Amino acid sequence: MKIDKNIIKELSNYLDEFNLTEIEITEKDTKIKVSKNNVSVNNQPVTTPSSINVKNENVSSAANIKSGIEITSPIIGTAYHSPEPGAKKFAEVGKKIKKGDTIMIVEAMKTMNHVPSTADGVVKEICVEDGHPVEFGQTIIILE
Structure with a gap:
């Protein structure tokens, strides 16, 4: 089965555009799921660089x-x-x-x-x- 890379790119762009961590589509018998990797440091979630703008906003209120x-x-x-x-x-x-x-x-x-x-x-x-x-x-x- 060949998967169209453009669909994956488009879904990946939607993750950033709508600030999502995961998106999934199903067409007939094909299911594609795209998600961001999340890393935990000291049990605190840290998002990947693709959502760095959101983390920067939160850093300003850390004090x-x-x-x-x-x-x-x-x-x-x-x-x-x-x-x-x-x-x-x-x-x-x-x-x-x-x-x-x-x-x-x-x-x-x-x-x-x-x-x-x-x-x-x-x-x-x-x-x-x-x-x-x-x-x-x-x-x-x-x-x-």
Whole structure:
């Protein structure tokens, strides 16, 4: 069986374009799956150079993480700051948050998952833009 290399290149480009870690297509009885290699260092995921821009953005907020409480996404999906478009945001910089308060919604497979705060504090930084994708374990909010 001969596989068209252009399809693999195109799928690989989609990984970078849409910030994906894996993509798969099936046509008749042919299935092609392309994924990025992820490496772990001290149990912390490190992405390959193809997504270095994303890691560089996170590095700039690394100093803030040390001086605050980091709240991470419990799942992969799309982050939303409010329950519906135009509604009041769950969390804003400077707002007091109590443990258990919803700070964001992460949509995964058409299901809206409320993300509760794991601690009391004041929102220092919101690390994810509204409507943007998040990965499991990615920092979404930092509290002081």
